[in-house]
Amino acid sequence: MQAVAACLSRYVRQNQSLVVAYSGGLDSTVLLHVANRLADSVSCDLSALHVHHGLSANADAWAESCASFCRAQEISLTVIRVDVPRCSGEGMEAAARRVRHQAFDAHPADWILLAHHADDQAETVLHNLLRGAGVRGAAAMPEGRGRLMRPLLGLGRAALFAYAKHHQLTWIDDESNADTRYTRNFLRREILPLISSRFPRANEHLAAAAGRFGAADSLLDDLACLDLGDCPAEFPLSRKLFREMSDPRARNLLRAMLKWHHVQPPDEARLTEFVRQLLTAGSDRHPRIDLERYSLWCEAGKLHFRNLV
Template sequence: MQAVAACFLRYTRPGQSVVVGFSGGLDSSALLHAAACQAKESAIELSALHVHHGLSTNADAWADACQRVCKQLEVPLEVLRVDVPITTGEGVEAAARNVRHQALAGHSADWILLAHHAGDQAETVLHNLLRGAGVRGAAAMPESRGRVLRPLLGLPRDALQAYAEFHRLAWVEDESNADCRYTRNFLRHKVFPLIASRFPKAGQQLAAAASRFSEVDSLLEDLASLDLRGSPPEFPMSLGLFRDLPDTRSRNLLRAMLTWHQVQPPDECRLNEFVRQLRTTGNDRHPRIDLARYSLWCKAGHLHFKRQD
């Protein structure tokens, strides 16, 4: 509750609206309860959004449970039914996460509250590093980005469970959370217990490292802004911007551009090779890279970008 109150004090103003991403699970149940307790004191207009993926046979029951909790807390709830595309090449886990984020991003509230905690942060750092992400991936999740706030990032999941049990909260259990075919569940149930047996503070150390990487990432974004040399951060962009910079700053500029356009850069190997082609290819060649959510290609001395529908 103190973490939520401090987050409201840092970012919100009286009279603003805040929506909680509410799955009905332990983490978001603890967050919603704490936010409901603090909303009146902070003069915040609080609501909740439950994204109904329909991927589980229990999905309707979860939505009903969320309705009961919100009615008890006197928090307005919107249940949004969505379709999760399974042919994007991202996998069901990533596709569902993207749809959920899009649903929250489309909400009209001034602020969006998510229930990620220190354990989620540590898992995200390790996951991103293992899949070849760079500094931004290692920075994982910030407390604040745009309208999104994550007030529980400094708390271990044990603290959330203790809070929920103390306040006798009810929550639902998603059976897919035990399915180790999903990467994050594999890390949570198989990898982290093994690491923690040798390094008991691994979770805290990874979360702390994420904070330091986040500072570095902010500095690299500042450098990319300078390297645009007054050009707007928009596509198409001149290939000359890349060719006039050292390799490392060319790669940093492309990473920043993709981040500013709200897509994830490719893994380091593919990004490095693509930037090498941008810097060295002749006008008769047209380097191209196609990913699940967007495409990049060269034409007429410019780098083009298109988001996939």
């Protein structure tokens, strides 16, 4: 209660609307229950949003379970059905996350509350580092960005479980969470427990490191803004702008531009080679990157971007 109340006080103004992204699992059930108890005290309208992915045979039953809980708590619930592309090339986990966030983007609430906690943060840091992420990826999940808010980010899962037991809450267990073929499940069930057996505070330290990486990421964004000068943070950008800066600053600016356009940068090797060509190739050369979600290319002295999704 104290953690969520403190987070709401940092972001929410009186009479704004809050919606909890409610899967029906332990984490989001606890968040919804706490937010419901606090809604009147912060003078906010509270509702819940359940994204129906349709990936499990139990998906309809989960939606009904969420509806039942919300009826008992007198909380308005919206259920949105989405289609998760199975052959997008980005993987099922990433595709489901993308369409889920599209559903969040379409919701009119002032704030969307997500139930990620400190153990999720530690898992995300480790996952991103193992995939070769830099400072931005290691920063993992911020407490607040845009309309998204994560009030439980400072708490471990054990605290949520204790709260749920104390208040006799019931929740859904998604059977896919036990499938270690999914990378996050493998890290959560196999790797992090092993690490914690040697380093008992591993999750706490990984989550704290995410905060420090987040501060560094913010400074890198500030540097990118300085390097843009009077240019708006929009494509196309003059190729000359990149040629006037060092290679590390050019790569930082390009990463920031892609982040601000809500797409992931290419892997480090492709990004480095693209920036090298951007800085050194003659005007008759046209460096280009084509990815699943977007394209980057040089033409007529400018760097162009096209979102393909």
